[in-house]
Amino acid sequence: MINEIFFGEKKDKIYSALKNVLENVPYYRENWGFKLPPIEKFDYSFFQQFVPILEKDEVRTHNDQFISTRYDKNELTFDVTSGTTGNPLLCYKSKKERLKRANELWKQRRMFVPDLSVYDRFARFYAYRMNEEYLITNKVLHRGNELHIPLFDYSEDRIEEYLSEISQFHPRWMHGPSTAIFNLAKHAKSKKIDLKIELIELNGEFVTDIQQSLIKEVFQCKVANHYGSREFWAMAYSCEEGHLHVLDESLFIESIYNESLQDYELVVTSLSNDAWPLIRYKIGDVGTIEKISCNSHSSSYVLHLKKGRIADYFTLAGNKYINAITFSGIIRGLSNIKGSLVVYQYQVLKVAENELIIKLCMNKENAENIKSFIVRLGTEIRKIxxxxxxxxxxxxxxIQPDPKTGKCRDFVDLTKKGVEYERALLE
Incomplete structure (x- = not known):
């Protein structure tokens, strides 16, 4: 019922989005076997019956066919997904779309701090940075009004360094993954380190109440939850009352029951990205939608995420505490240096405290680069x-996905008691 109500309020924009893709996007023109009815006969029943749900694999396989003929691919920018369900996906946006979505995000931030500015000092977290042919993965970087903190190594001595850098830099706000910031908060509290930041924006992972509460306490700040993806950028943003509001000027989100999961999945339709539009796209997260009355936000539709992306941290010999995104960041960075996609998929298996197996599914079109790539990959990983x-x-x-989730796990700790799937990974 909630899907139908939400649809009714966004009917005109959804109709325009469908009209656009049927006229201008090769994939939809070739694969959708229906014609749009007059708008007065266009309702959720029609939308549900005739517009198919789009799987990530389908987009990945036919990626360029989702680019509108009204745009030159070379003039679009793109983000790359992490590839947790398989190969990474290139997510295209026009300059107009990027500016629109960025402005929308800044509007949300200023609901917490009205005079927050792009020129304010802020701290952020990074997986990798490039300086020509040199890959930077494990250094604290100062870039103008930005402090860049590495995501990889959260051993105690490195956390001390990060907190010291934050204290000296005095950022007005910070944004990054909840697990990384939670680790900083735990250490700061245990060491009685006094820090004060006006706003911390959590993104990229599922956020627990415990994490949010401790971060708010330690950093003496307001905490916002930013739910987004590379495909759509910001999809929902929390208000000060803690409700996660759908950014419904740009997106229509459905919550659809999945029999195999025995739970509700989120399905997203873009209402603004006409260069690379995704219609009824299964984003891969589980949750429900509710319509509420909230004085703190213009959108009355809120998400309740049941579970989502959570960072994997693991220990290694020598008291090292490492973020599993280490490997994703280095592989993406080296691919950028090579100028092509070298690794389709990867998976890291921890078989002992001092031993890792790194499985690589390589792009055979770059076969001549494989040996040198692996040598460089090993060198960069050892820096961490x-x-x-x-x-x-x-x-x-x-690399086979976990049969329970359908996702390829980037990191699996085989030193812990596992299931058959995990042991089978050694074969």
Whole structure:
């Protein structure tokens, strides 16, 4: 029922989006076997019956066919997904769309701090940065009014360094993954380190109440939850009352029951990205939608996320506490240096405290680069984990997803008691 109510309020924009893709986007023109009715006969029943749900694999396979013929691909910018369900996905946006969505996001931030500015000092977290051919992964960087904190190494001595840098830099606000900021908050509290920031924006991961409460306490700040993706950028943003409001000027979100999961999945339709429009796209997160009355936000539709992306941290010999995104960041960075996609999929298996197996599904079109790529990859990884850890690289044809979730886990700790799926990964 909630889907139908939400649809009714966004009917005109949804109709325009469908009209656009049927006229200008090759994939929809070739694969949708229906014609739009007059708008007065266009309702949720029609939308649900005739517009198919779009899977990530379908977009990944036919990516360029989702680009509108009204745009030159070379003039679009793109983001790359992490590839948790398979190969990474290129997510295109026009300059107009990026500006619109960025302005929308800044509007949300200023609901917490009205005079917050792009020129204010702020701290952010990064997976990698490039300086020509040099890959930067594990240094605190100062760039104008920005402090860049690495995501990889959260061993105690590195956390001390990060907190010291934050204290000296005095950022007005910070944004980053909840787990990384929560780790900083835990350490700061245990060491009685006094820090004060006006706003912390949590993004990229599922946020727990415990994490949010401790972060708010330690940093003496307001905390916002930013739910987004590379495909759509910001999809929902919390208000000061804690409701996660759908950014419904740009998106229509459905909550659809999945029998195999026995839960509700979120399905997203873009109402603004006419360069690379995704219609009824299964984003891969579980949650429900509710319509509420809230004086703190213009959108009355809020998300209740049941579970979502949570960062994997793991320990290694030598008291190292490492973020599993280490590997994703380095692989993406090296691919950018090469100028092409070298690795389709990867998976890291921890088989002992001092031993890792890294499985790589390589792009065979770049076969001549594989050996040199693996040597460079090992060098960059060792900058984070050290030389005492044993590394094995294994080239595979594919990496099988977890049958329970359908997702390929980037990191699996086989030193813990696991299920058959995890043990089978060694084969």
């Amino acid at each position: 984990i050290g030389n005492e850890i044993i590394l094995h690289f294994k080239i595979v044809d594919s």
